[in-house]
Amino acid sequence: MIVLPLGILWFGAVLLAILDGTRTKNALLAIGLLASALLATIWLGFDIVANGPRSMVIGGWEQGVGITLSVDTLGIIFATLSLTVLLAALVFETANRVRARVFPALVLFMGVGLTGLFFTGDVFNFYVFFEIAMISAYVLASYGETPRQFRAAFLFIVVNLLGSMLFLISIAAIYHITGRLDMAGIAAQIPLVAESPVLLIATLIFVAFSTKLGLFPFHFWLAPVYTGTRPSVAAILSGALANIGSYGLLRFGADLLPRELADGAPVLIVLGTVSIIYGAVQSVSRHSPSEVLAYSAIGQVGYIMIALAIGGEVGFFAVILYAVINGLNKGLLFLTVGLRGWLVGASFVVGAFSVAGVPPAAGFLGKISIFWAAIEDDAWSIVFLVFLGSALSFLYMFQLYQRRFWIAREDEVESSRLPQVIVTALAIGLLIVGLWPEPLLDITDHAVSGLLDSPAVGVSP
Amino acid sequence: MTLILSLAVAILFASGAYLMLKHDLVRLIVGMVLIGNAANLFIMAAALRIGDAPVYPIEDETSDPLVQAMTLTAIVISFAVSALVLALAYRVYIAHASVDMRELSLAEEEQADIDDTLDGEPEPMLDVDDSSIGESSPVGAADAGEAKTR
Numbered sequence: 002m003i004v005l006p007l008g009i010l011w012f013g014a015v016l017l018a019i020l021d022g023t024r025t026k027n028a029l030l031a032i033g034l035l036a037s038a039l040l041a042t043i044w045l046g047f048d049i050v051a052n053g054p055r056s057m058v059i060g061g062w063e064q065g066v067g068i069t070l071s072v073d074t075l076g077i078i079f080a081t082l083s084l085t086v087l088l089a090a091l092v093f094e095t096a097n098r099v100r101a102r103v104f105p106a107l108v109l110f111m112g113v114g115l116t117g118l119f120f121t122g123d124v125f126n127f128y129v130f131f132e133i134a135m136i137s138a139y140v141l142a143s144y145g146e147t148p149r150q151f152r153a154a155f156l157f158i159v160v161n162l163l164g165s166m167l168f169l170i171s172i173a174a175i176y177h178i179t180g181r182l183d184m185a186g187i188a189a190q191i192p193l194v195a196e197s198p199v200l201l202i203a204t205l206i207f208v209a210f211s212t213k214l215g216l217f218p219f220h221f222w223l224a225p226v227y228t229g230t231r232p233s234v235a236a237i238l239s240g241a242l243a244n245i246g247s248y249g250l251l252r253f254g255a256d257l258l259p260r261e262l263a264d265g266a267p268v269l270i271v272l273g274t275v276s277i278i279y280g281a282v283q284s285v286s287r288h289s290p291s292e293v294l295a296y297s298a299i300g301q302v303g304y305i306m307i308a309l310a311i312g313g314e315v316g317f318f319a320v321i322l323y324a325v326i327n328g329l330n331k332g333l334l335f336l337t338v339g340l341r342g343w344l345v346g347a348s349f350v351v352g353a354f355s356v357a358g359v360p361p362a363a364g365f366l367g368k369i370s371i372f373w374a375a376i377e378d379d380a381w382s383i384v385f386l387v388f389l390g391s392a393l394s395f396l397y398m399f400q401l402y403q404r405r406f407w408i409a410r411e412d413e414v415e416s417s418r419l420p421q422v423i424v425t426a427l428a429i430g431l432l433i434v435g436l437w438p439e440p441l442l443d444i445t446d447h448a449v450s451g452l453l454d455s456p457a458v459g460v461s462p
Numbered sequence: 463m464t465l466i467l468s469l470a471v472a473i474l475f476a477s478g479a480y481l482m483l484k485h486d487l488v489r490l491i492v493g494m495v496l497i498g499n500a501a502n503l504f505i506m507a508a509a510l511r512i513g514d515a516p517v518y519p520i521e522d523e524t525s526d527p528l529v530q531a532m533t534l535t536a537i538v539i540s541f542a543v544s545a546l547v548l549a550l551a552y553r554v555y556i557a558h559a560s561v562d563m564r565e566l567s568l569a570e571e572e573q574a575d576i577d578d579t580l581d582g583e584p585e586p587m588l589d590v591d592d593s594s595i596g597e598s599s600p601v602g603a604a605d606a607g608e609a610k611t612r
Contacts, residue, residue: 125532132539139546148557149573152566155554158547159482162494166501169536173501176529177508225570228577289577 002048003057003070006041006080006116009034014109022105028095031105035091035112039084042116046077050447056122069183071122074448075321079248080119082325086240086332087112089427093336094233096419101144108237111137115241119248124172125182131168131245135161138242145231153229160222164212171205174198188257196260203261206253214246214302217276227295232338235291239298240332247305247324254309255317255452262312269310274386276303281393285400290338293401294331297356300390301327304371307383311374314449319370321445326367326434330355333427336420344421346406348428353398355431358391363434366441467507474500487551487561494547498540505533 013034020027049055049072056071058064091108099105114134121127139161143154176182178198179190191199208219215223227235254262280300287293305327308319334352337345351362358368368391375383434441474496481493506529513523555561558569 125535129535129539132543136539136543136546139543139550143550143553146553148554148569151550151554151557152570155487155547155550155566158543158550159490159494162543162547163482163497166497169501170504173505173508173529173532176505176532180509182528229573292577 002045003055003072003120006038006045006084007070007113007120009038009041010109010113010116013038014106014113017106017109018103020102020106022102023099025095028091028099028105031109032088032091032095035084035088035109038112038116039081039088042077042080042084045072046074046081046444049074049077050444054451068126069122070120070126071184072120073451074444075248075251075452076119078321078325078444078448079244080116082328083115083119083241083244084112086328087115087237089332089336089423090233090236090240093236093420093423096417096423097233101146103140104144107137107141107144110134111141111237111241115244118245122184123182124175124184124187128165128169128172132165134242134245135165138238141234141237142226142230144234149229150231153226156222157226160212164209164219167205167212168209171202171209174202174205178202184252184257191258192260196264199258200261200264203254203258203265206258207250207265210246210249210253211272211302212246213249214243214305215299216302216306217272217279217299220276220279220299223299224292224295227298227335228289228291232291232335235294235338236332236335239294239335240328243298243302243331244324244328246302247320250305250309251317251320251452255312262309266310266312269306270383273303273306273310276300276306277386277390278303281390281397284397285393287397288404290401290405291335293397294334294338297394297397298331300394301331301356304367304387304390307387308371308374311378311380311383313377314453315370315374315377317449317452318445319367319374321448322370322441323367325441325445326355326363326431329427329431329434330364333424333431336424336427340416340420340424342415342421344425345416346402348421348424349402349406351428351431353395353402355435356398357395359395361432361435363431363438365435366438463510463512464507467503467510471500471504471507474503485563487554487563490563491544491547491551495540495544498536498544502533502536502540505529505536 013031017027017031017034020030022028022031045055054071054073056069058067058069060067062068087108091105094104111134114130114132114137117130118127118134121130139154139158142157143150172182175187178194179187181187181190212219212222227239230238277300280296280298280303283296284293284300287296301323305320305323308316308323310316311319330352333348334356337349337352355362355364358364368387371387372384375381375387478493478496478498478500481489481496484490484493509526509529511523511525513525514521516524516527551561554566558565560566
């Protein structure tokens with residue numbers, strides 16, 4: 002059952018790799034495969050919420066010998082989110098005409114990588130899936146094949162490859178000090194090890210995932226890459242791929258290295274604060290939509306960091322909720338870049354409200370959960386900071402709206418209908434989540450209790 | 463032995479990091495490959511134990527097969543990424559007639575200036591120029607025709 006979404010994506014990707022993706026028929030096939038993988042993931046999610054985490058050992062090896070795949074609610078949430086964003090971007094690109102024959106296959110390969118790393122219970126396997134997702138992202142970044150996209154892709158590869166290498170080194174170091182690679186085993190061994198080497202490893206892991214997320218001191222690659230790539234790819238990178246960072250920090254920080262996470266909390270708070278302010282100020286001063294959104298992405302990561310630093314039940318709850326809503330926001334907003342028409346304008350407003358945290362858009366939930374976490378922690382400066390950040394994001398989003406949609410231009414051509422409808426569907430989705438948040442809140446609560454109860458992904462077969 | 467390996471990892475990583483600060487794209491890539499190899503060596507060093515091959519029947523102390531499997535996987539991955547990044551560097555070279563990082567960032571700045579003067583006006587989405595698609599088959603061209611008419 003666990004392998005169903007992975008299997009659909011994997012065989013689909015391999016099949017599509019040999020087909021010509023520029024043909025609409027093949028792109029539709031890719032959409033069908035991705036949608037069925039998404040449905041399989043959701044089905045698996047219902048089962049896991051009802052019956053608890055599941056795990057299996059690949060290839061019929063004994064427990065502890067083979068590589069384990071294990072899924073809990075946290076993995077399901079992130080897999081569903083990533084596949085949704087990937088699906089939206091793929092449908093969007095198909096409606097616009099796919100320009101490269103490998104595009105649908107690459108999106109599916111990225112789906113394999115992301116779903117795999119959310120579903121794995123083994124850190125080295127995590128790295129392998131991580132690289133599958135990253136390599137597809139490297140190729141996708143150059144999609145469009147103009148000089149600008151090549152530059153963006155090159156920068157993206159150089160920085161993120163360095164991040165991956167740091168992550169690989171930290172995995173080897175974990176193996177060195179614990180002798181284990183399965184997450185359950187590591188979580189059991191880590192408290193028995195002296196703290197200083199573990200702190201070094203935790204720092205390396207933090208740097209690796211922060212580079213993916215684009216947290217403040219590691220953000221410099223983000224703006225040129227997000228502005229240089231095509232809108233659908235930017236949506237994939239910020240809505241789906243960046244989830245690796247949030248999930249990785251939760252899985253490794255909250256699950257495997259909770260002691261080190263608590264030690265590093267002050268650092269996280271400082272970096273998160275700087276990120277929020279830096280991202281918001283830069284966004285206010287920028288003009289081009291993708292640049293505003295790219296800097297806004299840097300700011301949004303700051304909220305995730307602060308919630309992670311607060312930790313505990315409310316903190317992790319806020320991290321998950323914020324990461325999910327931020328992924329959807331960014332997917333929607335990057336797709337609206339380059340589109341014209343009143344439907345797009347309306348969708349952009351929903352996205353903008355969501356980023357600024359105004360009800361009834363879903364972003365309100367994310368913001369309120371961070372407020373709640375900060376109040377619970379008696380951290381009034383954080384409450385003020387979140388308020389300031391939201392006010393600034395309201396400012397820059399509506400500056401952008403004014404420039405993009407209020408000023409009528411003569412040479413303006415309305416975009417074709419289908420991409421507009423896709424963007425609108427995403428916006429309606431955000432509104433529905435904002436108006437009827439109970440399912441999302443329930444499943445997030447379930448994920449948090451799973452994270453805090455069992456120190457690592459359950460071993461029960 | 464551990465000392466020798468640590469020194470080797472350190473030297474490899476340092477040389478890689480030094481090369482990555484260079485302006486030349488090819489050196490930069492060589493630097494990335496060196497850092498990748500430093501990581502591979504680090505994995506080997508992480509559980510270094512000299513012993514027999516771990517094949518049944520086990521009699522004496524064996525070496526750890528897991529690190530070798532991991533290194534092999536990591537080598538394959540870094541090989542694939544190196545090939546990809548070299549191909550990309552070639553495309554960058556074709557596009558800019560240069561492998562100098564400074565000229566690339568100059569082009570990036572020019573692009574940023576263009577973006578600013580346009581004041582948020584994005585590139586048009588449906589520019590149907592097929593010049594960028596090298597391998598478009600006749601069928602692909604037919605699809606492009608469809609997009610034009612839509």
